[in-house]
Amino acid sequence: MAKNMCLICGKSFHFPDGLKIHLQFHLEYRNTECEICGKAFARLGDLKRHGDIHTGIKYECELCGKAFTQDSSLKEHGNTHTGVKNYQCEICGKAFRQLGNLKTHGNTHTGVTNYECHICGKAFTRRYGLKKHGNTHTGVKNYECEICGKAFSHLGNLKTHGITHTGVTNYECHICGKAFTRRYGLKKHGNTHTGVKNYACQICGKAFTQIAHLKEHLTTHTGVKKYECQICGKAFTRLRDLTRHGHSHTGVINYECQICGKAFTQLWSLKIHRNTHTGGKNYECQICGKAFTQLGNLKRHGKVHNEVKNHDCHILCGSST
Structure with missing residues (x-):
């Protein structure tokens, strides 16, 4: 049997005094029952305080004007102005201004999810x-x-x-110095240095360092293009693609090649163009290994492998041409 447990209802208490007070409820409840709603109390004082709920008597806070039906509620409310936290959790030590908040907090330790x-x-x-x-x-x-x-x-x-x-940026990356307004932003940014990719696509397996990038990537599988250009009607799966596309209408040319002076409306176009000067071939065919300076050239090359050959040589070798 649990220590300090009520033999009538089975309720347990941490201290003997708590059990004694509780037993009064079973022994004296008939004499301390509300005549209006029938609710019973262990002590006459509790019944009197409860009566204020029905009479409408209100105790008003002199600081903010908020009113309460019970004097004890007003006193507890006063802690919100003074900052006094009289109710402390016995497990973790966290303190609260109101008893109700402490009781609610207790569920975080018990794991009760009602x-x-x-x-x-x-x-x-x-x-x-x-x-x-x-x-x-x-x-x-x-x-x-x-x-x-x-x-x-x-x-x-x-x-x-x-x-x-x-504009307050309290969270700074100790590697590159980039600052963020939120701790979560700094945490996400950290993956760009560690290379950790915790967010993998369940369809193709491609992984990303940030969940936002994964969500954006998923649209490439669904085919949904919810970002539509208000000028020409062309739609895109990603907002950044629409933003880049918008430059083609404004005519704004912000990106100029420092070698030949050719200008572009989009940064990625300039980067691709630079390969024509450096000779860098970053786009490699996964089938034959041939490399190209531009993605468009690689895509065109891919058709060589995808072509359907309908003419079979049935006489000599049986191969397709």
């Missing part, structure tokens, strides 16, 4: 966590940035986004 999403089955230790998660299914974005108008489904994401407007 709040389950009925759509995907994901479970949470707090009702608030489940409520926030629900927005990922509904698509509701109630938190909008007052500066740029971008909306988010979670308040935490909005707060993180706000840093991008302040």
Whole structure:
């Protein structure tokens, strides 16, 4: 039998005093029952405080004006202004201003997940966590940035986004010095130095250092082209491809070859062009090994291997020509 366990209902307590107080509920509940709602209490004082809920008596905070039906609730609320955290977790030492928050926090240690999403089955230790998660299914974005108008489904994401407007970059890469506004951004960036590719495509096996790159890559398999040019109607699977394409309409030529002076609207076009000067052949045929300076030439060459040969020599050798 567990220590300090109630023999009537089986509830256990950490300390003997807790059990003694609890037993009063079983022994005296008939004398401390609310006449309005029928709820029973172990102590008469608790019943009196509970009565304020029905009478409508309110205790108002002098600082913010928020009102409560019980004096104890007002006192607990006062901690939100003073910063006092009287409720400390016995396991990890984390402190809270309100007892309810401490009780909720306790679930993170027990692993109890009472709040389950009925759509995907994901479970949470707090009702608030489940409520926030629900927005990922509904698509509701109630938190909008007052500066740029971008909306988010979670308040935490909005707060993180706000840093991008302040220009504060507290997270700096110790290898190349590049700075980021979020720790997560720095962590993702680190993969570009380590070469670790944790995000692999389930269709073709190609791996990426960042999940955003994997998501972008997946569109090449689905064939969905949701980024459409408003000028000519041409559609692209990736936003960056649309952005590059836009230069062909504006006529802006920002990339000039330092060797021959030829200019290009897109950086990647300039890079490919440079191979004509350096002789670099970065595009190699996977079938015969022949290399080319430009990707377009490699693609054209590929047709040599893909050509269908319909004329069979049945008389001499049986080969196709």
